[in-house]
Amino acid sequence: MIDRSMAAATIVFLPCWESGHFMSMVAAGKRMLDASGGALSLTVLVMQAPTAAKAAEVDSHVRREAASGLDIRFLNLPAVEPPTGYVAPEEFNFRYTQLHAPHVEEAVAGLSSPVAAIVVDLFCTPLLDAAAELAVPRYVYFASTGAFLALMLRLPAFREDLTAKLRETEGTVHVPGLPPVPLPYMPACLSGDKIGNYEWFEDYGRRFMDASGIIINSSIELERGVLAAIADGRCVPGRPAPTVHAIGPVIWFAAREQQPPHVCVRWLDTQPPASVVFLCFGSKGFVDRAQVGEVAAGLERAGHRFLWVLRGPPAAGSSNPTDADLDAMLPGGFLTRTQGRGLVWPSWAPQKEVLAHPAVGGFVTHCGWNSTLESLWFGVPMVPWPLYGEQHLNAFELVTAMGVAVPMKSMDGSKVESFVGAAELEQAVRGLMGGTEEGRKARDKAAGLKAACRKAVAEGGSSDAALRKLVSEISSGGGAPPP
Ligand SMILES: COc1cc(-c2[o+]c3cc(O)cc([O-])c3cc2O[C@@H]2O[C@H](CO)[C@H](O)[C@H](O)[C@H]2O)cc(OC)c1O
């Protein structure tokens, strides 16, 4: 039980430095604060990001959120020396995170408020050990899909089976709650020549079992099958998985009231309802010049209105795309030929405002989970173009389980090609914008999931109920004790 005579108990959050993870977790924390009705505060322990650019991004999030007036404290952890001699980003991330363990212990020991729970990002589970000594409930925040969680939970127990399967070039993998998943839809780090990263990923999955619960940015309505499979113990044989608290969609909106509308929004204001296809590929997405040519030709031939966020390759030492030089990247005459019916935006775009706009009728997306949830929140059907991470699995789920997306030919059946030809983009865009029965069905399904998402987080909805139960569990000190 938490001692009420002391300061409000605090939930300690340990987010990953990637913006999509960091902001998703802070937004979830705000919901937890709100649901606690003042019984809890939030302490965010901020690891210094491994690059200066990422550290600056995190810093700007922290400054903005710290000024929000909510009961959130941000504490910077001391910097650590980045590991060397790693072979994969997953290994780097694991080791870099783990190096923060003593700093986390020290920071938590120094807090003046009692600690009600510790919540770590899905890629920071090495830090669950640091929390073990404190005998408080410890949770994982999972900023991706239930399907990806089901797969990660399966990795340790099915090591032999799965590694053998993943080394093959054809076949399917059983992700409980999903139809059989063709191998090319496995997260990139688990397939082909990257299989050596299996053990790092397996370790993340194994550590999930040490948590008192897993808080996921999803909802029963979006992923009933996989969430039931996890709850029924179909992922880890002989041992129930921790309770999964599906509190999503968690989406964060920036306040822009004081600013004039963005150029993209002003352009959309001049377009007819549901007439524009939006193309945007997340915080990391860019394509090379050859691929740009195919996209341009595909859009020209499809004949629909479009808003295309086109970014340039990252500068040396960075993984973030740069603003694109449109004249250098686009085929000659493209902008003139498509004037009036297309806008190519070379920089960061206000994606949520774009998806919320009535003129937008479809979204060609890299299937990052935040982008996907934003699309569903506004009822916009998608064409998946997965790029990295778990996005191929997300794409499979959107097409096969949710029915809200129209696949490109390059993603049909058992193969996923990353290079997309003009003809297949043209065909998919035509379908998405209502030219095929498949596209019309995807639009209807997306409208249905829009309603379901909003119902889930409204008072009395499934995600709202899960959030309140979670917060009540944490504030009464009654979460399942860590094993
Ligand atoms: C966006 O920037 C980064 C993303 C990742 C990243 O890496 C990754 C690696 C894997 O082997 C498997 C993954 O599943 C995976 C996922 C992943 O993150 C993305 O997170 C987003 C939330 O911000 C979103 O949910 C996307 O769908 C995920 O793909 C790693 C990274 O650096 C370490 C990034 O900069």
Ligand SMILES: O=c1ccn([C@@H]2O[C@H](COP(=O)(O)OP(=O)(O)O)[C@@H](O)[C@H]2O)c(=O)[nH]1
């Ligand atoms: O031009 C852009 C590109 C991305 N985003 C936002 O950045 C996040 C991307 O997160 P996601 O999980 O989809 O992909 P990631 O960038 O992590 O791969 C989402 O909230 C998008 O709305 C945006 O606002 N403008």
